[in-house]
Amino acid sequence: IAGITQAPTSQILAAGRRMTLRCTQDMRHNAMYWYRQDLGLGLRLIHYSNTAGTTGKGEVPDGYSVSRANTDDFPLTLASAVPSQTSVYFCASSDSTETGVNEQFFGPGTRLTVL
Amino acid sequence: QKEVEQNSGPLSVPEGAIASLNCTYSDRGSQSFFWYRQYSGKSPELIMSIYSNGDKEDGRFTAQLNKASQYVSLLIRDSQPSDSATYLCAVDSGGGADGLTFGKGTHLIIQP
Helix, strand or coil: CCCEEEECCEEEECCCCCEEEEEEECCCCCEEEEEEEECCCEEEEEEEECCCCCCEECCCCCCEEECCCCCCECCEEECCCCHHHCEEEEEEEECHHHHCCCCCEECCCEEEEEC | CCCEECCCCCEEEECCCCEEEEEEECCCCCCEEEEEEECCCCCCEEEEEECCCEEEEECCEEEEEECCCCEEEEEECCCCHHHCEEEEEEEECCCCCCCCEECCCEEEEEEC
16 A cells, blocks of 8 residues: 555553654655644654655754664654653655655654653 | 744635635745645645646645745635645745645634
């Protein structure tokens, strides 16, 4: 099935625990992104990757890390979760090298609650 | 700080009428502009993209761009109840594969 998958769908996590949110795309897009969406704040970029092997920081990177070992996967790790990281997390991808424009397509999201 | 502003709404429009959604952006160097639709509890879905000044039509949707005024709009003709959703305006200032800057969205309600 073409598109972006995210796992888990939802998770309740104790503060201080480590958590990795998974994101996989099968569209061979070069670029991938992680956003968080919070009520009243909208979508904010956490980290991005222009191509496998490279990553960059977005607007709200603190407390998060990412890796891009291959084209398809872009996991987001919370090393020590805090309640302010309670949010809905969306992974997205785009094929800017093919089209020259940054049309981003989103995964279904992960709803994370940190207690 | 790149900013994208939208009226949060709710914007209530009768079924069959034209819904008009507006967006302004702060970065004059912005190059690409996008409209996403997001149903409650779902992920954003790309519905329109526009790169040049003027209008771009796709079915019932028309995107309008005025770079001089730093203004983007989305018109939905013959509005249907299924168009009820939050509409997100997004701007790409980087010209490459970095993130988009999103507005907080306008909640649109189509009244049957």
